[in-house]
Amino acid sequence: MSIEACREKFKSFLADRSLRVTGQRMAIFDAAFSEDAHNTAEDLLDRARSIDESVSRATVYRTLPIMTESGLLREVDIGRNLKFYVANHDNQTQQAQVVCLDCDRIFEISAPFMEWYRNTVSSNLGLTPVAHRLQVHARCDIFRETGRCRHRN
C-alpha cells in the first residue's frame, strides 16, 4: 500500500476513535514511514523532530501504541529491553524475525504457518489468539571470524 494511502488510513483510524489528527501525530507517522527499517522510539523521535521540531519524547511514546493498534506499525521486541517499530504497509501479521547476534541485524521473514499454529494451540486452551511472536536467534560464523559477512560490510 502506498505511503499516501497509509497516511489516509491513519487519519481515518484516528477519526473513527475520536482521536485528534494533530501535527505531532502526523509527524510521527511520517517519520515511521520515511524508512523501511527497524526503528527505536528514539530513532522516530529524532526523525519526527526533523519534520516538526515541537514533537516530544512523551508524545512519541504515547503515539506508538496507537499506530500499533491501527495495524500501520508493527512492534518488534527481540528481548533487549528496547522495542523496534516497522512501518507495516500491507497489514502483515505473519512475520517472523531472524536476529543475528554477531552482525546485529534483524531479518524479517514470512511465516505463514503461524496462522494455523496459533489457532490450533489457542483453541486447545479455549483461548482466542490475538498476536504471536516467532524469532530465531542465530550467529554468523563468517562475521565473527572475518569481521564481515554478506549481511554487514
Added chain:
Amino acid sequence: MSIEACREKFKSFLADRSLRVTGQRMAIFDAAFSEDAHNTAEDLLDRARSIDESVSRATVYRTLPIMTESGLLREVDIGRNLKFYVANHDNQTQQAQVVCLDCDRIFEISAPFMEWYRNTVSSNLGLTPVAHRLQVHARCDIFRETGRCRHRN
C-alpha cells in the same frame, strides 16, 4: 531429572568453568527449583533469602545468567520488560508459550517443529541458530465476561 541431580549438575557446571560454589548461588538454585512456576528475579530473591538471608539482589541478577547458560534455567521473555525464569529439569529447548492477556497466565507447550524451522530459516541466511522464541498471545473471553475461567479461579 530429579532436583538432586540438577543440583549436582549445577555444581559441576560451576566447577568446569572455575566458578565458585557459594552458599548464595546454591540458595538461588534451590529457590528456582523449589517451585515449577514462572518466577521473576524478585520472586527468586525473596525465596532465596528465605533460605539464606544474606543473598542480595545483585547476586541474583549475576547468578541468573549463569544458570541460564548451564541450561538448568530457562529465561522466558514475553515482552513486558520483565523476565521470567523456569526450572528446566529436562534440558528442554523446544518450548513455546501461550500468554493469556486476560487471566495473565503463561502456558508452556512443546513445539517440536521449531527444531526443523530454525535450522531451515537460518541456513537460508547462512547463519547458525542458537535459540528461538515462539509465543502466542491470546484472550480468554470467558474470563473477561465472568471474571473467572478454567485457568484461573
Added chain:
DNA sequence: CTGCCTGCAAACTCTTTGCACGAAT
C-alpha cells in the same frame, strides 16, 4: 468553547555496576 493533546521534567521499573570487604579454593 470544551476537552483532548501536548511538552516538560520528574518518577518508575527493572537491571547493571563500582567499590571495598569477605569467603572459596
Added chain:
DNA sequence: ATTCGTGCAAAGAGTTTGCAGGCAG
C-alpha cells in the same frame, strides 16, 4: 594467600505519568 564473589547503594536505560497550558473539533 589469592582471587573471585558478594552486598550495598548509586547509576543506568527505556518508558510512563502529573500537571499546566495549547490547539483540534
